[in-house]
Each structure stands twice: as structure tokens, then as C-alpha cells.
Amino acid sequence: MRNGTTLFLLAVTLLAFAACPPAPGAAPAALEPTDSGAPSAIVIFPVGAKANPKAAAMQPVTFNHVVHEKWMERTGKDCIVCHHTGDAVACTTCHTQEGKLEGAHITLYDAMHATKIAPRTDTKPASCVSCHSQQITQRDCAGCHTTLVRNARNEAWCTVCHTVTRSMTAEDMQQGIAGTLPERRNEQLATETELSRKMVTYWKATKAPQKVVIDSLAGKYEPCVFNHKSHVLSLMGRITENKLASAFHTEPATLCVTCHHNSPASATPPKCASCHSPTIDPATPQRPALMAAFHLQCMSCHKDMKVARPRNTDCTTCHKLRAPERAANQAN
Amino acid sequence: MNRRKFLTILGRAGVGSALGSSKGAEASPACFPYYPDSWGVLHDTTRCIGCRRCEAACQKVNNLPEPKVPFTDLSVTEKKRHTTAYEWTVVNKYEVNGKPYFRKLQCFHCNDPACASACFARCFSKLPNGAVVYDGSQCVGCRYCMVACPFYVPGFQYDLAWDPLVQKCTFCEPRLKEGKLPGCVEACPVDAITFGRRSDLIKIARARMAENPGRYVDYLYGEYDAGGTAWMVLAPAAGGAPVPVDDPQGAGTEFKQLGLDTHLGSQPMGQLTYGALGAVPMIVAFWPVLFGGAWAMTKRREAMAKLEQEKIIKDAKDDLAAAVDAAVRKIGETEGEGAAERARQAMTEALKAREAQNSGDGHGEEK
Numbered sequence: 147m148r149n150g151t152t153l154f155l156l157a158v159t160l161l162a163f164a165a166c167p168p169a170p171g172a173a174p175a176a177l178e179p180t181d182s183g184a185p186s187a188i189v190i191f192p193v194g195a196k197a198n199p200k201a202a203a204m205q206p207v208t209f210n211h212v213v214h215e216k217w218m219e220r221t222g223k224d225c226i227v228c229h230h231t232g233d234a235v236a237c238t239t240c241h242t243q244e245g246k247l248e249g250a251h252i253t254l255y256d257a258m259h260a261t262k263i264a265p266r267t268d269t270k271p272a273s274c275v276s277c278h279s280q281q282i283t284q285r286d287c288a289g290c291h292t293t294l295v296r297n298a299r300n301e302a303w304c305t306v307c308h309t310v311t312r313s314m315t316a317e318d319m320q321q322g323i324a325g326t327l328p329e330r331r332n333e334q335l336a337t338e339t340e341l342s343r344k345m346v347t348y349w350k351a352t353k354a355p356q357k358v359v360i361d362s363l364a365g366k367y368e369p370c371v372f373n374h375k376s377h378v379l380s381l382m383g384r385i386t387e388n389k390l391a392s393a394f395h396t397e398p399a400t401l402c403v404t405c406h407h408n409s410p411a412s413a414t415p416p417k418c419a420s421c422h423s424p425t426i427d428p429a430t431p432q433r434p435a436l437m438a439a440f441h442l443q444c445m446s447c448h449k450d451m452k453v454a455r456p457r458n459t460d461c462t463t464c465h466k467l468r469a470p471e472r473a474a475n476q477a478n
Numbered sequence: 479m480n481r482r483k484f485l486t487i488l489g490r491a492g493v494g495s496a497l498g499s500s501k502g503a504e505a506s507p508a509c510f511p512y513y514p515d516s517w518g519v520l521h522d523t524t525r526c527i528g529c530r531r532c533e534a535a536c537q538k539v540n541n542l543p544e545p546k547v548p549f550t551d552l553s554v555t556e557k558k559r560h561t562t563a564y565e566w567t568v569v570n571k572y573e574v575n576g577k578p579y580f581r582k583l584q585c586f587h588c589n590d591p592a593c594a595s596a597c598f599a600r601c602f603s604k605l606p607n608g609a610v611v612y613d614g615s616q617c618v619g620c621r622y623c624m625v626a627c628p629f630y631v632p633g634f635q636y637d638l639a640w641d642p643l644v645q646k647c648t649f650c651e652p653r654l655k656e657g658k659l660p661g662c663v664e665a666c667p668v669d670a671i672t673f674g675r676r677s678d679l680i681k682i683a684r685a686r687m688a689e690n691p692g693r694y695v696d697y698l699y700g701e702y703d704a705g706g707t708a709w710m711v712l713a714p715a716a717g718g719a720p721v722p723v724d725d726p727q728g729a730g731t732e733f734k735q736l737g738l739d740t741h742l743g744s745q746p747m748g749q750l751t752y753g754a755l756g757a758v759p760m761i762v763a764f765w766p767v768l769f770g771g772a773w774a775m776t777k778r779r780e781a782m783a784k785l786e787q788e789k790i791i792k793d794a795k796d797d798l799a800a801a802v803d804a805a806v807r808k809i810g811e812t813e814g815e816g817a818a819e820r821a822r823q824a825m826t827e828a829l830k831a832r833e834a835q836n837s838g839d840g841h842g843e844e845k
Contacts, residue, residue, distance in 0.1 A: 293690070293693070296689060296690075425659065425664070426659070426663075426669070426672070426673060426674075428674065431672060431673065431674030431675075431678055431679070431682060432672075432678075432682045432685065434669040435669060437667055438666070438667065438668050438669030441667050441668045442525065442668055442669065445527065445668065458527035458528075458529070459527055459528065459529045459552055461529075
């Protein structure tokens with residue numbers, strides 16, 4: 147947004163809008179304005195050159211400009227990350243469903259979803275998916291997202307972004323695809339969608355047990371007393387303010403199913419030993435045995451979240467040696 | 479049958495007998511894949527924490543001597559230790575792309591083991607359950623198996639003066655027979671070593687690579703290396719670094735950094751030597767015949783040559799005697815009996831003198 151002309155044009159447009167009295171009955175509460183003066187939220191339609199009389203296309207994406215702008219500010223990044231040409235124009239100016247010469251024939255789909263972006267001499271652009279999938283590598287997210295959770299590329303994943311208010315008419319869609327939807331209507335739809343978005347409320351840690359005694363394998367060591375509550379609170383505390391996490395964690399039990407995996411989300415999940423037998427089952431050799439299941443879960447999360455202690459080989463921090471062994475050790 | 483034909487047949491018989499003795503006979507003459515239901519172990523180095531529990535379990539279940547350094551001392555993993563006759567498995571620490579990883583060393587239990595191919599006493603055998611086992615009753619202590627092993631696994635009881643044996647991981651063969659897991663597998667607290675059918679383990683390894691992009695090098699060590707091994711290794715990936723194109727195995731340097739040789743090729747080591755080593759028993763059996771025959775032939779040729787020579791000499795002598803007789807008869811007719819007798823005497827003496835001179839000079843007889 148360092149382009150004088152664009153700024154001027156935006157200012158003029160805004161002034162024009164300000165001068166017009168708002169249409170009665172169609173004015174929802176407004177989003178916070180952006181610093182750059184760009185619309186606070188926009189709907190990105192699957193713009194295409196081909197005739198599409200029935201407007202058959204993917205649900206458009208509602209893009210919250212304010213949230214992204216704030217994140218850029220916080221992380222010291224520039225508008226050029228997304229507006230990679232340096233001009234603050236809409237993505238669909240160059241990237242359409244079919245691809246255009248101006249956009250190096252990169253389709254809208256690729257521009258938004260590509261994760262392997264070739265290096266180039268000028269600014270390397272980021273797609274929505276490439277940037278978002280980078281976010282899960284940060285420490286707060288890495289515990290679950292490095293090893294334990296693999297992002298499902300399913301319907302629920304698509305609709306987090308591909309969502310628009312129900313008040314969008316077929317006509318709006320047609321105009322949007324043709325690229326002729328008035329900016330004001332677009333902003334109106336986007337604002338409505340964004341204001342109706344409901345962030346997930348995670349289950350409270352108090353619903354779950356405070357301490358879990360893991361004693362099914364206790365033999366050489368005493369049972370492990372696992373502080374369930376502090377683990378949940380710690381993980382939750384890191385992401386409650388994270389809008390990206392809240393958007394994609396669509397279920398109140400999303401956090402729970404990292405550890406309580408492969409079974410339907412529930413407040414009373416099955417025990418680990420329900421599936422993980424104490425010794426490896428020849429019928430399912432890919433499934434870790436019970437002891438390995440515990441260790442792999444705990445250690446991989448601690449490693450990925452850079453929790454320095456305890457060391458992987460420091461057994462007695464989590465489970466104390468049983469008395470006879472302890473006595474024998476002291477004698478040595 | 480001439481000599482060339484004989485040697486050709488001998489060579490063929492040697493190769494044939496070698497293949498007959500190898501386990502590859504039923505499968506294919508080129509490479510033995512593996513016993514279809516054999517067991518294997520998948521070692522996931524991204525899981526291993528270097529706790530040495532496997533070493534302790536190995537020592538316990540195999541009644542090996544107590545180590546000098548207790549198993550609770552993890553500092554020994556810093557050294558690049560090797561398996562020995564009394565430590566059948568060791569865990570070492572390796573730097574892979576700057577990060578510490580651990581790898582367990584033990585016998586890989588090759589599908590077509592090099593140790594077995596090198597042993598002329600037939601001490602090693604690959605069992606259908608996957609284990610490569612050693613029976614020392616015929617061992618002569620030549621240690622060819624130690625030289626042949628591409629993984630430097632077998633150890634020798636150098637400390638024993640009387641009947642030292644080669645020792646290595648047995649895949650806990652006695653335990654497998656009882657339906658138990660190998661000691662190390664049972665002891666691993668993180669399933670860094672997964673026991674299963676080799677065919678299943680290959681699928682599990684591929685599934686782990688697919689489900690965890692960027693975590694593993696896209697190569698399963700031991701699937702084909704050295705003709706395939708029962709124990710296979712997964713290596714941590716560098717994180718998107720390209721695989722060097724000049725690496726014939728397609729693996730990057732991660733396996734090298736883990737101390738694994740990526741240039742063993744996909745043929746069993748034995749393929750290099752089966753032809754030659756298979757001929758050894760044949761040579762032992764046929765060399766006396768072969769060289770005895772050659773010796774007899776040479777002797778006979780010499781005898782024949784001598785006979786022929788003697789015959790020529792005799793003929794020449796006869797001719798000379800006849801010529802002397804003819805000359806004496808002629809002298810007798812013309813000059814009387816007395817002159818003839820003198821001439822004969824003179825000629826005989828002259829011939830004798832010449833013969834003596836010739837034999838004295840060492841030249842052959844000259845007439």
C-alpha cells in the first residue's frame with residue numbers, strides 16, 4: 147500500500163461512500179476499519195472469463211482484511227507478502243479461474259492454495275494455504291501439529307474459508323463471478339459474514355479430571371501421576387487468543403482429540419489401553435504397544451514444543467522408581 | 479574329451495553346485511527375494527531416544543556377560559561402538575543434519591547373508607522365519623564371515639584360547655520359537671523397533687513416510703540394500719533438501735550420517751562370490767585327478783620321445799655297421815683277408831674314438 151494513486155483512489159471512494167447516506171435496513175454493525183483504508187473484509191469470488199449462466203462455482207471466500215493487516219503489523223511484515231506485485235489490487239485482477247497472461251496463467255485456485263511456490267527474482271508471493279500451513283510450525287502449535295495431528299483436507303477444512311452469508315443472492319454470485327458486483331455490496335456481504343462468524347468455545351479444563359493416574363503398566367516404576375488439568379490449561383492458554391487456531395478448531399473438543407485420537411470426540415474418551423495392547427498385536431503391527439503409545443505421545447509433544455525437561459531418558463521424573471529398586475540403587 | 483572341454487564342464491558344475499547350495503535355487507538364479515512369511519524389524523531412528531534398554535535386554539535374555547559400563551550410563555552412545563562377541567547390539571548417537579539421532583546396531587539378518595556365503599564350514603544359515611543363525615560346531619575360526627559381512631556385525635571370542643567362536647545377534651531365534659518377541663523389541667519403550675512380517679513392515683514404513691511428510695527420508699534402508707535385510711531402517715529427513723542425483727541408491731546423505739553404507743547395491747554380497755566359492759569343493763575333489771592326469775600325460779609323452787630317439791640311434795648304428803661290413807668285404811675281395819681285418823680294426827677304433835670324443839664334449843651322437 148505504498149502506491150500514491152491507489153491510496154488517492156481509495157480515499158476518493160471512501161469519501162464518496164461517506165457522502166452517500168447508508169441504505170435503510172441494510173446496514174449491519176461495521177467492522178473495525180483498516181489502517182490502509184482498504185475494505186475491512188471482502189468476498190473473493192471465483193472470477194472467470196467463461197460464460198457461467200448458472201453461477202456454478204465454489205462458495206466464495208470471505209477474507210477479513212483487518213485481522214490479516216493486524217497480524218502483519220504485529221509480525222513486522224509488509225503488504226507485499228500478499229500484494230506481491232507492489233500494487234494493492236484484488237487477487238482476481240490477475241488470477242482468475244482460467245488464469246490470465248497478467249497473472250502468468252496462474253489460476254485463482256493455485257494462487258490461493260499452492261504450497262510449493264517456486265523461487266523467483268522479485269518478491270516470492272505467499273498463498274493463503276502456504277502462509278497458514280507455516281503458522282502451525284510455531285512453538286504454540288507445534289506440539290500437536292508437527293507429529294500428532296495431520297491436517298485433514300476435508301469438507302470442514304474448506305468451509306472455514308469458503309463461507310459467505312446466506313443473504314448472498316444468486317444474482318450477487320453471478321455478478322461476483324463476472325467481476326461486476328459493486329464494491330459496496332461486496333463489502334456488505336463480507337461484513338455480514340464476518341460478524342456472523344462464531345468462534346469456537348473449547349471445553350473447559352474443569353470438565354476433565356484434574357489428575358490421571360496411569361498405572362496399567364506400573365511394574366518397575368510407580369504409577370505415573372499425570373496432571374491432566376495443567377496440561378490442558380497450558381495448551382489452551384496458548385491458543386485462545388489465536389484467531390487462526392479458533393477458526394480451524396471448529397469443535398469444542400478439538401484440543402482433546404490430539405491425545406484422545408482415533409475415536410469420536412467425547413467428554414468420556416476411551417482409555418488408551420482400549421486400543422493399545424501391552425504387547426504389540428501381530429494383527430496390527432503399525433499400532434504402537436501401550437508403553438510406546440504413552441511415550442510417543444508425551445515425548446513428541448514435549449520435543450516439538452521445546453519443553454526442555456524432562457529429558458527423554460530421564461525416566462524417574464514422570465514415574466518414580468519402586469521402593470525395592472530405589473533401595474537397591476541407593477546401596478550401589 | 480580334450481582338456482578345454484573338461485575344464486568347461488568342471489566350471490559349470492562348480493557354479494551349479496554353488497547355486498544348489500544357496501537358498502536362491504528355488505526362487506531365481508539371480509537374486510533370492512526373501513521367505514514370504516519371514517519376520518523382520520523396522521527401526522525408526524526418529525523415535526529412538528538412546529536409552530540403551532535394548533542393550534540391557536539383549537544382555538539379559540542371551541545371558542551375555544555384564545558390561546564394564548552399566549547400561550544406565552548413556553554417555554557411551556557418543557562413541558561409535560561396534561557390535562562384539564559379547565555385545566550383540568549397541569546404540570550409537572549420530573549427528574544427522576546437525577541434530578542428534580540414535581541408531582541401534584545389530585545383525586541385519588540379510589535375506590541372502592554374506593556371512594553364510596563366505597563360510598566354507600556352513601556354520602551360518604538363513605531360516606525361513608527370517609533369522610540368520612550360527613552353529614559353531616564346525617567353525618574353524620577363519621573369521622571369513624567377519625570379513626564378508628557388509629555391516630561388520632559378527633564378533634569373535636578373541637579372549638578364549640580354546641575353541642573361540644563367532645558370536646552375533648540371533649534375532650532371539652530361541653524366543654521366536656517360543657512365540658516371544660526378541661528381547662530388544664520387547665524392551666523398547668517407544669517402539670523405535672517394530673517387530674512384524676517383513677512384508678507388513680515395508681507397508682508400515684511407506685505409510686509412515688506418506689502420513690508424515692518431511693519427517694522421513696523417502697527410502698527404506700534394507701528393503702533392497704545388500705539384497706534386502708530383515709531389519710530395516712527409517713532415517714530422519716533433512717527437511718526438504720533435494721536428493722543428490724549422483725547417488726545411485728536415491729538416498730541422501732542422511733543414511734551415511736547415520737553410519738549406514740548406501741553403496742552396497744541391491745544384489746546379495748554372495749552373488750559376487752557364489753560362482754568362485756561354489757567351485758571350491760569341486761576343485762578339492764578334482765584337482766588330484768586333474769593334475770595327476772596332467773602329470774601322467776607329460777610322463778608318457780617323455781617316455782614316448784625317449785623310445786623314438788633310441789630307435790633312431792639304433793637304426794643309425796645299424797646303418798653304420800652295415801657300411802663298415804660292406805667296406806671290409808670290398809677290401810677283402812681286392813686286397814686279401816689280412817688287409818680287410820686291419821681296416822675293420824682301424825675303422826672300429828676310429829668310430830669308438832669319435833664316440834668317446836662326442837660323449838666327452840657333451841654333444842649328441844653324431845654319425
